[in-house]
Structure formats: C-alpha cells, structure tokens
Amino acid sequence: MKKSVFVGAFAATALVAGMAQAQMLQSIQDRGELNCGVSTGLAGFSAPDANGVWQGFDVAVCRAVAAAILDDAMAVNFVPTTGQTRFSALASGEVDMLARNTTWTFTRDIDLRLTFVGVNYYDGQGFMVSRDLGVSSATELDGATVCIQTGTTTELNLADYFRANGMNYEPVPIETNAEAQQQYLAGACDVYTTDVSGLAATRASFESPDAHVILPEVISKEPLGPVVRDGDKEWEGIVRWTLFALVAAEELGITSANVAELAQGTDNPEVNRLLGSEGEFGSMLGLESDWAVRAISAGGNYGEIFAANIGDQTPIGLARGLNALWTQGGLQYAMPFR
Amino acid sequence: MSTSTDQRYTKVEHKKSFQLSMLLYDQRYRSITIQVFFLFMLMLGAAWLIDNTVNNLRALGKDFSFAFLNNPAGYDINQRPVEYNSQMTHGRAALVGFLNTMILAVMACVLATVLGVVAGVLRLSNNWIVGRLMTVYVEVFRNIPTLLWILIFGAIMTEAMPAPSAFRGDTPAASMIFNESVAITNRGVYIPAIMFARDLGSLQVGPVAPSISWLLVIVIIAAGIWANKLLIAHATRVQNATGVRPKTWWKSILILFGPIILFFIALGAHLDYPELRGFNFAGGTHLRNSLIAMWLGLGIYTGAFIAEIVRAGILAINKGQTEAAYALGLQPGKTMRLVILPQALRVIIPPLISNYLNITKNTSLGLAVGYMDLRSTLGGITINQTGRELEGMMLMMLIYLAISLTISGVLNVYNSRVKLKER
Numbered sequence: 001m002k003k004s005v006f007v008g009a010f011a012a013t014a015l016v017a018g019m020a021q022a023q024m025l026q027s028i029q030d031r032g033e034l035n036c037g038v039s040t041g042l043a044g045f046s047a048p049d050a051n052g053v054w055q056g057f058d059v060a061v062c063r064a065v066a067a068a069i070l071d072d073a074m075a076v077n078f079v080p081t082t083g084q085t086r087f088s089a090l091a092s093g094e095v096d097m098l099a100r101n102t103t104w105t106f107t108r109d110i111d112l113r114l115t116f117v118g119v120n121y122y123d124g125q126g127f128m129v130s131r132d133l134g135v136s137s138a139t140e141l142d143g144a145t146v147c148i149q150t151g152t153t154t155e156l157n158l159a160d161y162f163r164a165n166g167m168n169y170e171p172v173p174i175e176t177n178a179e180a181q182q183q184y185l186a187g188a189c190d191v192y193t194t195d196v197s198g199l200a201a202t203r204a205s206f207e208s209p210d211a212h213v214i215l216p217e218v219i220s221k222e223p224l225g226p227v228v229r230d231g232d233k234e235w236e237g238i239v240r241w242t243l244f245a246l247v248a249a250e251e252l253g254i255t256s257a258n259v260a261e262l263a264q265g266t267d268n269p270e271v272n273r274l275l276g277s278e279g280e281f282g283s284m285l286g287l288e289s290d291w292a293v294r295a296i297s298a299g300g301n302y303g304e305i306f307a308a309n310i311g312d313q314t315p316i317g318l319a320r321g322l323n324a325l326w327t328q329g330g331l332q333y334a335m336p337f338r
Numbered sequence: 339m340s341t342s343t344d345q346r347y348t349k350v351e352h353k354k355s356f357q358l359s360m361l362l363y364d365q366r367y368r369s370i371t372i373q374v375f376f377l378f379m380l381m382l383g384a385a386w387l388i389d390n391t392v393n394n395l396r397a398l399g400k401d402f403s404f405a406f407l408n409n410p411a412g413y414d415i416n417q418r419p420v421e422y423n424s425q426m427t428h429g430r431a432a433l434v435g436f437l438n439t440m441i442l443a444v445m446a447c448v449l450a451t452v453l454g455v456v457a458g459v460l461r462l463s464n465n466w467i468v469g470r471l472m473t474v475y476v477e478v479f480r481n482i483p484t485l486l487w488i489l490i491f492g493a494i495m496t497e498a499m500p501a502p503s504a505f506r507g508d509t510p511a512a513s514m515i516f517n518e519s520v521a522i523t524n525r526g527v528y529i530p531a532i533m534f535a536r537d538l539g540s541l542q543v544g545p546v547a548p549s550i551s552w553l554l555v556i557v558i559i560a561a562g563i564w565a566n567k568l569l570i571a572h573a574t575r576v577q578n579a580t581g582v583r584p585k586t587w588w589k590s591i592l593i594l595f596g597p598i599i600l601f602f603i604a605l606g607a608h609l610d611y612p613e614l615r616g617f618n619f620a621g622g623t624h625l626r627n628s629l630i631a632m633w634l635g636l637g638i639y640t641g642a643f644i645a646e647i648v649r650a651g652i653l654a655i656n657k658g659q660t661e662a663a664y665a666l667g668l669q670p671g672k673t674m675r676l677v678i679l680p681q682a683l684r685v686i687i688p689p690l691i692s693n694y695l696n697i698t699k700n701t702s703l704g705l706a707v708g709y710m711d712l713r714s715t716l717g718g719i720t721i722n723q724t725g726r727e728l729e730g731m732m733l734m735m736l737i738y739l740a741i742s743l744t745i746s747g748v749l750n751v752y753n754s755r756v757k758l759k760e761r
Contacts, residue, residue, distance in 0.1 A: 150708070
C-alpha cells in the first residue's frame with residue numbers, strides 16, 4: 001500500500017514535469033512574467049541602464065513578446081547568461097527564450113535541438129585592435145594574442161581562420177564581454193574578436209573609442225536570432241511571428257506613433273490582419289486580437305528599435321547594412337501575414 | 339525419560355522458531371527488515387531518477403552516447419603539454435585539459451607543502467616577529483576564499499605588469515631581469531628553456547609522446563638518489579662496525595650531479611632565451627597568467643592550511659622528547675629534523691592527504707582566469723559545442739574521482755610506512 005502510494009506520487013511528478021514543457025504560453029500567463037535569457041551586458045544589445053532597467057536591441061525583442069502575451073512590456077525577468085550557460089539555461093527551463101546575440105548554426109539547430117525563430121541581426125565576426133599597433137588587416141595578425149569569449153561560434157571561426165591562413169595565435173579564453181574588455185584594455189591581448197556589432201558596442205563604451213580600430217575583414221556569417229526550446233509549436237510560433245510583426249510593421253509603415261490609429265482599421269488588408277481589425281490571427285496564436293499592436297507599441301517597429309539602440313545616431317553607430325529591409329537592399333524580410 | 343522430554347521440548351521450540359510477524363516484532367530480525375526496506379526504497383529512488391533522466395533525454399531527442407569524443411574539437415587550447423590542434427578530437431582536447439589539471443595540481447601541491455612546512459615551523463619560533471608574521475600569513479590566507487586569491491593574482495598579473503610592447507624601442511619602459519633572461523609581462527612570465535642540440539626524439543606511449551631525453555633525465559636523477567642512499571647505508575654499516583664514519587660528501591656530490599651533468603653535455607644542452615618577436619616574446623617557456631594566478635592562488639592559500647597541520651603535528655609531540663634530545667646534546671635544528679619531525683609526520687600525513695585532494699579539486703576553478711584545465715576543455719567548451727552535458731559531466735566527475743582516489747591511495751601507502759609501528 002505504502003509502496004504503491006510512493007510509486008504513484010513519483011509517476012505523477014514525472015507526468016507533470018513532462019507536461020509542463022508543452023504549455024509554455026499557459027505557464028508564462030500564470031506566472032505573469034516572461035523569463036528572457038540575455039547576455040551579461042553588451043551596450044546597445046542588452047545591458048541595464050543607470051536605473052537598473054534593461055535596455056537594448058535584444059532586450060526589445062523580449063519586451064515585444066512580453067507585451068504581446070501579457071500586455072505589459074515591463075513584465076520581463078531578464079536572466080543574464082554567458083556563452084557557456086545560455087543553452088543549459090534554455091534546456092533546463094530556467095528561461096523561456098533566449099534573445100542573446102546567438103548564432104544560428106546547423107549543429108545548434110539539429111544536434112542541440114534548439115529552435116531559432118528568425119534572425120534579428122545579420123552579423124559577422126571581426127577583429128578589433130589598438131590603433132597604436134599599426135595593423136590594418138587581419139592577415140597581419142600572425143603571432144598575436146587574441147581575447148575570445150569561450151563557448152561561442154567565434155572561438156571555432158577563429159581557429160579555422162588562422163589555420164586557413166597559416167598563422168599562429170595565442171588564445172586567451174574569457175567568460176564575459178566585460179572581462180574581455182578589461183583584459184583587452186589592460187593590453188593582456190592584442191586583439192579582441194567577436195561579432196562586429198559586439199565590437200562596435202564594446203568600443204563605444206571605451207574611454208577613447210578612436211584609439212581602437214575594427215579591422216576590415218569579416219571572417220564569418222553570424223546570423224543572430226532569438227531561440228526557444230524544441231517541442232512547443234505554439235510558443236515557437238508566438239516568438240517567431242512577434243519578430244515578423246516588428247519587421248512587417250516597418251515594411252508597412254506602422255510605427256509606435258501611429259499604431260493605435262491604424263489599429264482602428266485601414267484600407268490595407270495586410271495592416272488590418274496584422275493589427276487584428278480583420279481576421280482571427282491573434283486567437284490562432286492563443287493571444288488577444290491586438291497582440292501585434294501591443295508588441296509594436298512596446299518599442300516601435302524593427303527600424304525604430306534598431307535606430308534607438310544601435311543605429312548611427314547612437315554611440316554604437318551601426319549602419320543598417322545587411323539589416324535594412326529587403327526592399328532597401330538588406331536581408332530583413334517578414335513572411336506574409338496571410 | 340528426562341532425555342526424551344528434553345528432545346520433544348527442543349523440537350517444539352524449533353518448529354515455532356520463525357514466523358512472518360517476527361520480521362517486525364523480533365529484535366533479532368527487525369533491524370535486518372528495516373535495512374532491507376530502506377535499501378529497497380533507495381534502489382527505487384535511484385531507479386526513478388535514472389528512468390526520469392532517460393525519459394527526459396528521449397523527450398528532448400537526445401541519446402546517451404560518448405561518440406562525440408571522436409569528433410573534431412574545432413577549438414584551440416593555449417597551453418598544450420602534448421601535441422594538439424583544432425582538427426584533433428574532443429577526446430584529445432580532454433586529454434590536454436587533464437594534463438593541464440595535473441601540471442597545476444603538482445605545482446600547487448609542491449608550493450603549498452614548502453610554504454606550509456616553513457610557515458608551520460616558523461610559527462612556533464621563539465622570535466616574536468617571525469612567529470606573528472606567520473600567524474598573519476596563515477590567518478589572512480586561510481580566511482579569504484581561494485577564488486578571490488586566484489582572481490587577485492590574476493588581476494595583479496594583467497593590470498600591474500608591463501605589456502610586451504613596453505620592452506620595445508631604444509629606451510624601453512620595461513626590461514628583462516636576471517641578465518636579460520626572464521621577462522615578466524602582463525601575458526605571463528617568459529623564462530629560459532633547456533633545449534638539447536642532439537635530442538633523442540620522443541617515445542610514443544598510447545596517446546602521449548614524452549621526450550626520451552627528459553625521461554632519461556628523470557631516470558638518471560632517480561638512479562643517483564638511489565645510489566647515494568646505498569652509499570650512506572654503507573657508511574652507517576662501517577660506522578657501526580668500526581666506530582669511524584667514512585667521509586661521503588664528495589662521493590655523494592659526484593654520484594648525484596656527475597652523471598646528469600655528463601648527460602647534459604653529451605646531448606648538447608643549452609638555454610633557449612625568450613626574445614621579443616612580433617607581437618609577443620618567442621622562445622623559452624611561457625608561463626601564462628592563468629597558470630601563475632592559479633598556482634599562486636591555490637599554493638599560497640592551501641599552504642596556510644598545511645602550516646596549521648604542521649604546527650599541530652609538532653605540538654602533538656611530547657615536550658619530553660625535545661628535552662631528552664637536548665639532554666643528549668642535540669642542537670635545536672637537529673632535534674627538529676631527527677626527533678620531532680619524524681614523529682610529527684604520522685600526525686601530519688592524514689590531513690595533508692586531504693589538502694592535496696583539495697588542491698586537485700580546486701584546480702577546477704581554472705575557468706575563472708581562463709586556465710584550460712579539464713573543467714574548461716571537456717567540461718566547458720566541449721559540452722557547450724556538442725550539447726552533451728550529461729555525458730561530459732559524468733566523464734569529468736569520473737576522472738576527478740579517479741585522480742583523487744589515486745592520490746589518496748598512494749599517500750595512504752606512504753602513511754602506513756611512516757606511521758608509528760606498534761610491535
């Protein structure tokens with residue numbers, strides 16, 4: 001009797017643990033808060049501001065998703081993760097999604113069983129050196145000491161690049177961007193390598209950004225995007241289409257300023273479908289019909305988020321480049337809302 | 339008549355000897371029943387954990403396999419005791435990490451022992467300043483977490499030392515010390531390396547290829563120490579027989595140093611000095627910041643514990659022993675070396691073993707300063723790149739367990755040799 005109670009309890013626990021995975025949306029709504037994994041601090045992408053409020057390009061994705069689900073862009077619990085801990089945090093359920101400059105690769109998608117919902121920033125790996133070194137190309141870096149964030153794709157690209165060019169280097173593995181910055185500024189490494197956007201963001205936080213150059217070589221493709229766990233189609237869809245909604249909003253000319261007005265109904269059926277005045281797209285996702293309105297109101301459309309956090313008017317000063325809309329020669333392209 | 343009654347009586351008692359209820363109510367069986375029950379529960383719990391893990395892995399679509407160890411690692415490691423490049427396997431990377439762990443553990447154990455014995459003996463010194471200084475050392479290092487010491491040493495190395503570029507130019511801001519042979523930079527310390535002009539190549543033993551020349555150096559030194567022991571034993575025998583101890587010091591020096599010097603000359607040993615070339619120093623041996631920070635952090639921190647163990651061991655020896663030695667006319671130094679320390683060793687060795695184990699396990703803090711030990715290679719980058727958390731962690735735990743058991747096994751043998759023999 002006693003034994004069967006035990007076995008029954010064990011079985012029930014196992015069953016509940018198994019089912020919790022499939023109902024992410026419900027559990028987030030019950031919790032009233034979205035757990036979002038971000039980097040440990042990268043200016044412009046995800047870093048707490050002077051008031052301790054997380055700000056940035058990746059943070060804006062979390063806020064848009066939280067707004068779509070909970071109607072509150074601030075209902076996000078940001079969990080800082082390092083390159084080494086991010087996938088474990090996602091797989092164990094510590095975070096619901098990652099918005100943390102994470103590169104979409106074959107092995108991560110297939111072997112690690114992660115689901116990349118899209119690309120919010122097309123990036124590539126570059127090198128930053130001090131201007132004093134007089135280096136103008138990455139091919140002159142033979143024998144250099146290179147600071148590298150461990151557990152990232154950049155670590156593998158670096159090994160490949162130096163091998164392919166027959167050069168030697170001395171890797172200095174470090175855990176976080178802040179640590180890398182400190183080691184690089186102290187001169188413990190000649191070169192800091194990570195995604196070009198990350199280099200620009202890091203350089204912007206230096207005391208004298210002009211004393212450092214980002215070399216012209218971009219040695220890899222780094223499509224960075226939000227990630228969710230495999231196996232919950234509904235949740236995956238919400239994150240993916242929230243991201244598409246932000247891009248589509250820019251395509252359709254919907255901004256945080258005019259979204260409320262356009263939501264009343266327009267002549268453009270696609271705008272109407274996106275903003276919920278036509279069709280049932282919200283309920284198909286398991287959300288309210290104005291989900292996209294909330295998401296866009298949170299931080300604006302994709303272009304607004306880009307300009308506010310990392311655009312050329314900010315200290316980071318990144319050009320749109322590959323991240324311009326497809327209509328303007330870039331790669332950002334939202335699937336049709338139909 | 340009485341015999342038959344007895345037999346019947348015994349028979350009845352035997353028949354009633356076991357009933358199911360006695361498992362609970364008979365003191366003879368109750369404890370066994372309880373133990374069997376709890377063992378069963380424990381096994382049930384373990385089975386549930388394993389079953390749950392297997393099911394969850396299946397739900398995630400992951401199988402349980404160590405095949406990833408044969409895949410190319412793809413990442414580089416800076417400190418390579420054996421040949422390694424990014425095209426070699428994850429298994430090979432784990433081996434490099436394991437060797438780095440062992441190198442650090444041995445270096446830190448030696449430093450901790452030397453510091454600990456010196457500080458432990460000096461703390462008992464009658465000189466007030468020396469005694470208090472050692473107390474300060476012990477209390478300061480023992481009471482601050484080892485990770486902080488490692489980070490402090492790491493920060494001192496990167497922030498306070500000059501960059502290699504400071505050594506450049508006609509009037510360099512920094513210069514090499516010890517007759518231009520050692521360079522202390524913020525990327526580590528470069529020291530001269532011993533090189534052989536006529537190297538004997540290397541020996542392939544399984545996955546590693548140690549240099550034959552260096553193996554021979556070890557063999558020659560060991561043989562010298564052994565021969566010297568024989569010489570001293572012979573001198574003692576002569577002394578016991580004749581009362582006169584033959585002079586051995588020049589023979590000892592000859593036996594200990596002669597062959598090794600001849601060997602070095604024969605192979606054309608010379609020093610390879612580090613020199614500034616390109617971005618960094620080249621040549622010589624590069625002791626990286628991460629290694630130095632870990633070595634000093636672990637060695638000095640654990641040295642404080644060993645100092646206390648040594649002090650306790652010495653204090654455990656009865657004062658009468660010292661007085662007896664003085665009465666025989668032994669000087670304080672000889673008293674310590676010949677009378678006190680040999681007896682103190684039996685108190686010192688067991689806790690010393692556990693401190694060596696602590697050092698070995700604490701090497702896994704290496705990740706904090708980017709030291710590429712087993713935790714950083716197999717338990718860090720490999721797990722991260724392959725997503726094999728369970729397998730990687732289990733393998734790593736197994737390796738640490740094996741290292742620790744080996745250390746404690748070897749030292750237990752040594753302990754049984756030095757402990758007080760009761761005859």
